[in-house]
Amino acid sequence: MESTESKSKRQLTTLLDNDVLARVERMRLNPTRRLTNRSRGEHLSGKGGASTEFVDYRDYSPGDDTRYVDWNIFSRLNRPYMKQFRHEEEMHVVVIVDASSSMVYDGKIERAKQLAASLAVMGLMNLERVSVYACHRKSGALQFVSGITGRVSMRRLFDFLENIETGGDFEIDEAVQSVLRRHTGRGIAVLLSDFFTFGAMDRPLNMLFSAGLEVFGIQILAPAEISPEVTGDLRFVDCENGATLDISSAGELLGIYQEHRLALQERIESLCRSRNGRFLSISSHDPLPWVLFDLLRRRGWVR
Amino acid sequence: MSFPGFYDLSGAWLFLLLIPLIIFYFLKLRRPRMDVTSLVLWQQVINDQRVNSPFQKFKRNMLLLLQLLLLVSVILAVMQPFLPTGADRANYVPVLIDCSASMGARDKPGGPTRLEVAKAQVEQMIEDLLPDQQLSLIAFHKTARRVTDFTNNKRVLRDGLRDITVTDIPSKIEEALRMTQAMARTVEINDVLLLTDGNFPTDADFELPFQLTYQRLDPGGRNIGITALNARRAGARKWEVFVRVEGSQKEQTAARVEWSQDGNPVGGEEVILEQQQTERLVFNVETDRPSMIRVQLTPEGFDALESDNVGYLDLPAGRDLTVYCPLEMKAFRHALRGLENIIVEPADGSGASELSEYDLLISDRPEDASPPAQVSLYVGVIPPRLKDLVTVESGGAEIVDWVKSSPLLQYVELTEVYSNDRPQSAPDVHDRHYEEAGFDILAHGRTGPLIVADRSGERPTYYLLFHTDNSTLPYRVGFPILVANTVQIATRQSSLSDVRGTTTGVLPARQLLTNRTYHVAGPGSISRDVNSDDNGIVAGISAPLVGEYALSEGGSEQARIGASLLSSEETSLTGTDTIQFRELSVAATEEKVKMDRPLWPLLTLAALVFLLAEWWYFLRRSGGMVA
Numbered sequence: 001m002e003s004t005e006s007k008s009k010r011q012l013t014t015l016l017d018n019d020v021l022a023r024v025e026r027m028r029l030n031p032t033r034r035l036t037n038r039s040r041g042e043h044l045s046g047k048g049g050a051s052t053e054f055v056d057y058r059d060y061s062p063g064d065d066t067r068y069v070d071w072n073i074f075s076r077l078n079r080p081y082m083k084q085f086r087h088e089e090e091m092h093v094v095v096i097v098d099a100s101s102s103m104v105y106d107g108k109i110e111r112a113k114q115l116a117a118s119l120a121v122m123g124l125m126n127l128e129r130v131s132v133y134a135c136h137r138k139s140g141a142l143q144f145v146s147g148i149t150g151r152v153s154m155r156r157l158f159d160f161l162e163n164i165e166t167g168g169d170f171e172i173d174e175a176v177q178s179v180l181r182r183h184t185g186r187g188i189a190v191l192l193s194d195f196f197t198f199g200a201m202d203r204p205l206n207m208l209f210s211a212g213l214e215v216f217g218i219q220i221l222a223p224a225e226i227s228p229e230v231t232g233d234l235r236f237v238d239c240e241n242g243a244t245l246d247i248s249s250a251g252e253l254l255g256i257y258q259e260h261r262l263a264l265q266e267r268i269e270s271l272c273r274s275r276n277g278r279f280l281s282i283s284s285h286d287p288l289p290w291v292l293f294d295l296l297r298r299r300g301w302v303r
Numbered sequence: 304m305s306f307p308g309f310y311d312l313s314g315a316w317l318f319l320l321l322i323p324l325i326i327f328y329f330l331k332l333r334r335p336r337m338d339v340t341s342l343v344l345w346q347q348v349i350n351d352q353r354v355n356s357p358f359q360k361f362k363r364n365m366l367l368l369l370q371l372l373l374l375v376s377v378i379l380a381v382m383q384p385f386l387p388t389g390a391d392r393a394n395y396v397p398v399l400i401d402c403s404a405s406m407g408a409r410d411k412p413g414g415p416t417r418l419e420v421a422k423a424q425v426e427q428m429i430e431d432l433l434p435d436q437q438l439s440l441i442a443f444h445k446t447a448r449r450v451t452d453f454t455n456n457k458r459v460l461r462d463g464l465r466d467i468t469v470t471d472i473p474s475k476i477e478e479a480l481r482m483t484q485a486m487a488r489t490v491e492i493n494d495v496l497l498l499t500d501g502n503f504p505t506d507a508d509f510e511l512p513f514q515l516t517y518q519r520l521d522p523g524g525r526n527i528g529i530t531a532l533n534a535r536r537a538g539a540r541k542w543e544v545f546v547r548v549e550g551s552q553k554e555q556t557a558a559r560v561e562w563s564q565d566g567n568p569v570g571g572e573e574v575i576l577e578q579q580q581t582e583r584l585v586f587n588v589e590t591d592r593p594s595m596i597r598v599q600l601t602p603e604g605f606d607a608l609e610s611d612n613v614g615y616l617d618l619p620a621g622r623d624l625t626v627y628c629p630l631e632m633k634a635f636r637h638a639l640r641g642l643e644n645i646i647v648e649p650a651d652g653s654g655a656s657e658l659s660e661y662d663l664l665i666s667d668r669p670e671d672a673s674p675p676a677q678v679s680l681y682v683g684v685i686p687p688r689l690k691d692l693v694t695v696e697s698g699g700a701e702i703v704d705w706v707k708s709s710p711l712l713q714y715v716e717l718t719e720v721y722s723n724d725r726p727q728s729a730p731d732v733h734d735r736h737y738e739e740a741g742f743d744i745l746a747h748g749r750t751g752p753l754i755v756a757d758r759s760g761e762r763p764t765y766y767l768l769f770h771t772d773n774s775t776l777p778y779r780v781g782f783p784i785l786v787a788n789t790v791q792i793a794t795r796q797s798s799l800s801d802v803r804g805t806t807t808g809v810l811p812a813r814q815l816l817t818n819r820t821y822h823v824a825g826p827g828s829i830s831r832d833v834n835s836d837d838n839g840i841v842a843g844i845s846a847p848l849v850g851e852y853a854l855s856e857g858g859s860e861q862a863r864i865g866a867s868l869l870s871s872e873e874t875s876l877t878g879t880d881t882i883q884f885r886e887l888s889v890a891a892t893e894e895k896v897k898m899d900r901p902l903w904p905l906l907t908l909a910a911l912v913f914l915l916a917e918w919w920y921f922l923r924r925s926g927g928m929v930a
Contacts, residue, residue, distance in 0.1 A: 102341045103340075194341070196343040197341075197343065198346075222340070233335075234336075236338075238341060240340075245342050245346060246334055247349065257344055257345070260348055261344055264344065
């Protein structure tokens with residue numbers, strides 16, 4: 001008991017083991033597009049910047065800063081040319097955690113919080129601006145921590161994630177729209193959800209795309225959702241809204257259930273891809289190190 | 304197509320139970336609740352399934368459907384439906400099952416016997432028995448035995464059916480029909496089922512009061528057997544033995560016949576029979592003491608019936624016929640003197656008899672003063688049982704008619720025979736009174752009978768109510784013929800002229816010691832005790848199987864009798880097509896008896912299946928994921 005307590009005391013957060021955290025800190029997000037903010041950061045911009053790394057020349061325009069005129073060329077050609085340097089801009093990493101009731105099942109929300117922590121840490125350690133939103137109830141206030149950056153914010157990040165309020169009826173499509181109403185900044189939007197919504201996902205994904213956020217969709221399902229074991233006549237009760245559905249001979253419907261689950265997965269993946277995004281479906285029982293250091297790395301999500 | 308009938312239609316009221324069943328089902332229908340994270344996928348599944356499966360609603364109430372099917376099956380079973388076959392349905396059906404020797408025949412090696420085939424049909428009838436129908440099983444061969452009373456208790460009927468076994472006795476159907484007729488006095492019998500292979504005499508001396516279904520079973524296969532075995536005296540110690548062998552009517556048969564005397568082989572011969580051919584074998588044996596001849600037939604190839612492959616013949620010791628005739632009856636002694644192989648006592652001049660029993664007694668003394676004999680002829684004696692019916696008076700008497708077919712009066716001309724003794728029947732005494740007293744009138748006078756024969760007892764006894772010394776009979780040609788006939792009867796009775804093989808059924812009476820208990824051991828583990836009467840006669844020994852029956856006393860064998868089948872009908876295995884009764888004939892049918900087929904066993908089975916299906920479905924439905 002004592003050793004357990006001393007061990008927990010040594011842990012920086014209950015979400016991640018220290019060794020996992022140490023490895024995460026050395027990893028970086030690897031977006032497909034360079035969606036960055038104008039503010040300085042560690043992401044190189046395609047536009048001219050103020051870094052020391054030379055990129056190109058351009059013609060001088062009146063009003064340009066004469067400090068960037070290449071005088072050597074001017075002396076030879078008698079024409080002013082402006083030296084351009086690579087611009088390092090910061091990227092905004094938005095993590096949206098679905099904390100509704102459907103996620104409070106068989107370790108789904110725990111896995112979502114761990115992934116949110118890991119990806120946010122990667123952003124923080126890369127000096128990105130990181131915002132984390134947790135959506136649980138439509139009527140409730142949006143839980144978030146916004147605009148944090150740097151290693152110093154790590155404690156704040158962990159505290160926020162560890163104390164997320166869960167359970168509610170907030171569906172992911174509505175949650176995304178709600179987040180976008182108060183968020184500004186381009187970069188990456190990580191969606192951690194089971195994507196079980198009666199609403200359409202194309203509108204929120206369009207809004208993310210329009211807001212300059214590259215979507216990293218991660219679907220987290222429980223094993224009982226991937227391969228349910230149900231038989232007989234049942235009355236299913238939706239844990240989010242209390243709606244019921246009578247099922248007869250549930251065992252005979254499992255085949256159709258699998259077809260629809262895979263169809264949902266393919267549809268969301270297709271929506272993400274068409275908006276230069278990425279999609280991944282994992283089980284809440286998949287080991288976290290395997291997901292972080294193997295799966296995401298192989299898929300090129302992180303490096 | 305015939306629609307099913309219902310024995311208990313009032314059970315249809317139970318269909319009202321369907322109403323509360325449906326009501327209670329929907330009142331009590333509660334699906335187990337299960338929390339799921341989201342209904343998104345399941346809603347899509349249901350929408351998809353409803354499109355693909357138009358029977359979704361039907362499947363949703365599968366449990367109710369199974370319960371309804373279960374209840375309907377049970378109610379229909381309670382109503383006791385049956386499938387009518389078109390046959391008139393009788394409430395009381397006697398089933399006459401032939402268990403004679405030919406019913407043990409098989410149609411092929413290892414195949415079932417005819418009796419087993421018949422039993423299978425009766426078993427099906429018992430299975431299909433309706434509640435208001437009762438069967439009575441009657442097994443018959445030469446006689447009939449009621450195996451079960453009228454009952455619908457299937458266990459009793461099956462037990463009774465199991466007890467019926469083949470006996471090596473020829474069959475006659477009259478006894479079974481008479482027994483059935485007697486049963487008809489207590490219950491109404493309209494139809495009688497006769498299950499037999501038809502190996503019995505075509506003519507039946509019976510007036511059929513009910514409808515008889517003569518169901519003839521398929522005949523057995525190829526068969527050859529011994530159908531007759533007898534012997535004729537060919538000398539003082541020599542016998543000619545005759546064996547008749549018959550085969551199947553439709554096939555060639557062959558066998559080897561071997562005979563032995565007291566266990567010692569005597570000879571043998573090969574026999575090949577074409578269709579419808581019989582073979583008569585003759586061989587001689589010599590014996591000066593009682594001897595048993597055993598004839599064994601060994602068929603070549605398959606033989607349907609085994610019981611006709613052996614025959615037994617008991618030969619008596621060769622000797623002269625002993626006749627007791629008083630010296631005073633000179634006419635008879637004179638007539639006897641001309642016959643061979645006869646010893647007449649008392650001898651002339653001696654006046655005393657040396658034997659305690661004779662083969663033939665001719666006497667004019669009252670019965671109680673005469674020595675016992677196999678055949679007796681009393682002259683001028685009125686039988687004690689007829690003393691109240693007839694008296695002998697003086698006066699002329701004349702024979703006006705006589706029974707010419709009687710063995711005693713065969714070839715005897717009695718016209719113009721007069722007697723001074725005139726038998727006079729008592730007033731109001733007619734012929735039937737003599738018959739009721741146990742006598743047959745062989746010769747009629749004008750006022751009363753002149754010659755009568757006692758029908759009672761094993762030993763033939765004849766009475767001439769007039770004395771021959773007071774008549775013209777000794778002077779007629781018919782007199783020596785009458786004496787010769789009497790001797791012939793005695794010779795046959797003492798088995799001194801010819802003997803026939805003893806057939807199964809009841810063994811012939813044997814003369815042994817008086818008032819003793821003898822143990823009878825026979826084939827098929829037959830074991831029983833019989834008692835001899837005051838005359839030392841042992842009679843009534845049942846012999847249902849072919850074989851040797853030993854009579855022993857205190858472990859010491861006293862007699863041995865061989866019983867054989869010796870029946871041409873049984874061996875031929877050719878069933879008669881038609882039974883000719885007195886007034887009508889009944890044709891055989893090979894169609895199986897149509898019985899209304901009960902359906903409730905099937906419905907009960909269906910109900911059980913529905914119950915199991917409902918149980919399985921209920922268990923399957925109640926399982927599932929724990930949220």
